[in-house]
Amino acid sequence: MTENSPLSFFSKSSIECPVCEAQFYKEELKTGRGRLNAGDITIELRRLYVPTQKYGAVYPLIYTLIVCPSCFFSVYPQDFTRVTDTNKQKLADETDKRAESIRRIFEDLDYQEPRTLKEGAASYFFALMCYDSFTKEAAPTIKQGISALRAAWLFSDLHRNFPLENYDYVSQLFYRKAAFFYNLAVEYEQTGRENMVQAGNLGPDLDKNYGYDGVLYLSAYLEYTHGSKEDDTKRAQALQNAKRTVARIFGMGRASKEKPTILLENAKDLHVTMGEEVERLTGKENP
Numbered sequence: 317m318t319e320n321s322p323l324s325f326f327s328k329s330s331i332e333c334p335v336c337e338a339q340f341y342k343e344e345l346k347t348g349r350g351r352l353n354a355g356d357i358t359i360e361l362r363r364l365y366v367p368t369q370k371y372g373a374v375y376p377l378i379y380t381l382i383v384c385p386s387c388f389f390s391v392y393p394q395d396f397t398r399v400t401d402t403n404k405q406k407l408a409d410e411t412d413k414r415a416e417s418i419r420r421i422f423e424d425l426d427y428q429e430p431r432t433l434k435e436g437a438a439s440y441f442f443a444l445m446c447y448d449s450f451t452k453e454a455a456p457t458i459k460q461g462i463s464a465l466r467a468a469w470l471f472s473d474l475h476r477n478f479p480l481e482n483y484d485y486v487s488q489l490f491y492r493k494a495a496f497f498y499n500l501a502v503e504y505e506q507t508g509r510e511n512m513v514q515a516g517n518l519g520p521d522l523d524k525n526y527g528y529d530g531v532l533y534l535s536a537y538l539e540y541t542h543g544s545k546e547d548d549t550k551r552a553q554a555l556q557n558a559k560r561t562v563a564r565i566f567g568m569g570r571a572s573k574e575k576p577t578i579l580l581e582n583a584k585d586l587h588v589t590m591g592e593e594v595e596r597l598t599g600k601e602n603p
Contacts, residue, residue, distance in 0.1 A: 321430035322346075322371060323345065323346060323351060323371060323374060323430065324343050324344060324345050324346060324379060324430050324431065325343070325344060325346055326341040326342065326343050326344075327341050327342040327343075327344070329341075331382075331396075333384040333386065333387060333389055334389070334396065334397060334399035334404065335384065335387050335389040335399060335404055335407045335408050335411075336384060336386050336387040336389070336408060336411065338384055338385070338386035338387065340384060340385050340386070340427070340428065341428075342382055343379060343427070343430065343431060344379055345376055345379040350368055350370065350371070351368070351371050351374055352365055352374055352376065353365055353366040353367070353368050353374075354366075354523070357578060359537070359582060360465070360469075360520070360534070360537065361519075361520050361521060361524075361526055361530060361533075361534065361578075361579070361582075362469055362520065362521050363521045363522070363523040363524070375433060375436060375470065375473065376522050377436060377466050377469065377470060377521070377522065378431045378432070378433060378435065378436020378437075378439070378470065379431060379436070380392065380439075380466075380522065381439040381440065381442075381443055381463075382396050383427045383435075383439045383442060384427075385426070385427035385428050387407075387408070387411040387414070388411065388414040388415060388418070388442045389407055389411075389442070389446060390439050390440075390442035390443045390446055391443060391446055391447070392443070392459060392516075394516055395450065395454055395459075398450070398453075398454055403449040403450060403451075406449045407446060407449050410445065410449075413445070414442055414445055414446075417441070417445070418438050418441060418442070421438070421441070421486060422434050422438055425438055433470055433473055433474050433477065434474070436470050437467055437470035437471050437474060440463040440464070440466050440467035440470065440490075441467055441490075443459070443460070443463040444460050444463050444464055444467070444493065447459050447460050447463070448460075452504075452509065452510045452511075453514060454514065454515075455501075455510050455511060455512055455513075455514040455515035456510075457497055457500050457501040457504055457510055458497070458498075458501035458505075458510070458512050458515050458518065458531065459515055460493075460497040460501075461494055461496075461497030461498040461500075461501050461531075461534075462518070462519050462520055464490045464491075464493040464494035464496075464497055465490070465491070465494040465498075465520055465534070465538075466519075466520070466521075467487075467490040467493075468487045468488075468490035468491040468494055469487075471483045471484075471486045471487035471490060472484065472487045474487075475487060488542070491538065491541070491542045492542050494534075494538055494542070495535075495538035495539055495541075495542040495543055498531065498534055498535040498538050499535050499538075499539060501531065501535070502531065502532065502535045502561065505528075505531075512528060512531065518530055518531055520534060524576075526576065526579055529565045529575060529579060529583075530579065532561050532562060532564060532565055533562060533565055533579060533582060533583050533586070535558070535561060536558035536559070536561045536562040536583075536586060536590070537562075537582075537586055539554055539555065539557075539558040540555060540558060540586065540589065540590050540593070543555075543558075548597045548598075549597075551597055552594050552597040552598050555590045555593055555594050555597075556594060558590055559587055559590050559591060559594070562583050562586055562587050562590070563587055565579065565580065565583040566580050566583050566584055566587075
C-alpha cells in the first residue's frame with residue numbers, strides 16, 4: 317500500500333473483495349483545510365470546483381466507488397457487501413472482460429496508488445458493467461445512469477487535460493449511455509420494475525441530492541442533448557415524451573415552490589427549448 321497523498325488516504329485495515337477475495341485498502345478523499353473550493357453548478361447539475369494554489373484541481377467523484385485492484389469489481393459503498401452466490405459467479409466470470417475492455421482506453425491502471433482522473437473515470441466504466449449482475453433490489457439501472465453520466469464528466473475533464481487523446485469521443489459515448497439508462501430507469505420506476513428509493517442518493521453529483529425530480533430532469537435533458545437524431549418523426553415523439561416528463565417537475569402548487577430554484581429554472585428552460593425543437597421537426601406549433 318502506498319503512502320497517503322495530500323488529497324486522499326487509505327484505510328488502516330484491509331477489506332476483502334466479495335468477488336475474488338483479494339485483500340486491499342479502501343481510498344477516500346480527505347476533507348477540510350480548503351481542499352474543496354466550490355464553484356458553479358452546471359446545467360447538468362454537476363458541481364464544479366475551483367483549483368487552489370495548494371492542492372490544484374480536485375475531483376471528488378474519482379473516490380466514490382470501491383474498486384478491487386485485482387478483479388476491477390466496482391460498486392457504490394452500500395452495494396459492496398450485497399454480492400450473492402448467484403451474482404458472485406457472474407462477476408468473477410467477467411473479470412477478464414472488464415480488464416480487456418478498459419485496455420482499449422487506458423493501458424494501465426493502479427488502484428493501490430492514489431487515484432488520478434484515469435482511475436476515477438475507469439471506476440465508473442467498471443461500475444456500469446458490474447451493475448448488470450445486480451438484482452432490482454439494488455436499483456441497478458439508475459446507478460448505471462448516474463455512473464455513465466459521471467464517467468462522461470470525468471472523460472471531459474481528461475480531454476481538457478489531454479486534448480490529443482480522443483477522450484472527448486469517449487465522453488460522448490458515455491453521455492449516450494447515460495441517456496439510455498436514465499430513460500430506462502424512469503420507465504422502470506413508473507412500471508414498478510425497480511424502485512429508485514432503494515438507490516439512496518440520486519445525485520447526480522456528491523454535494524446535493526436532487527432526488528427523483530433530478531432524475532426526471534436529466535432523463536429529459538439527456539434525451540434532448542444526446543438522444544437519437546436519425547429519424548425526425550421518432551425524434552419529435554421522443555422529445556414530446558421528454559417534455560411531459562420535465563413538466564412534472566414544475567407543476568402547479570406549493571410543492572413546486574419548495575423545489576431547488578436551479579432545478580425549476582433549468583426544467584422550465586428545457587421545456588421551452590424542446591418545444592421549439594419539436595416545432596422545427598414537425599412544422600407545427602407545439603403547446
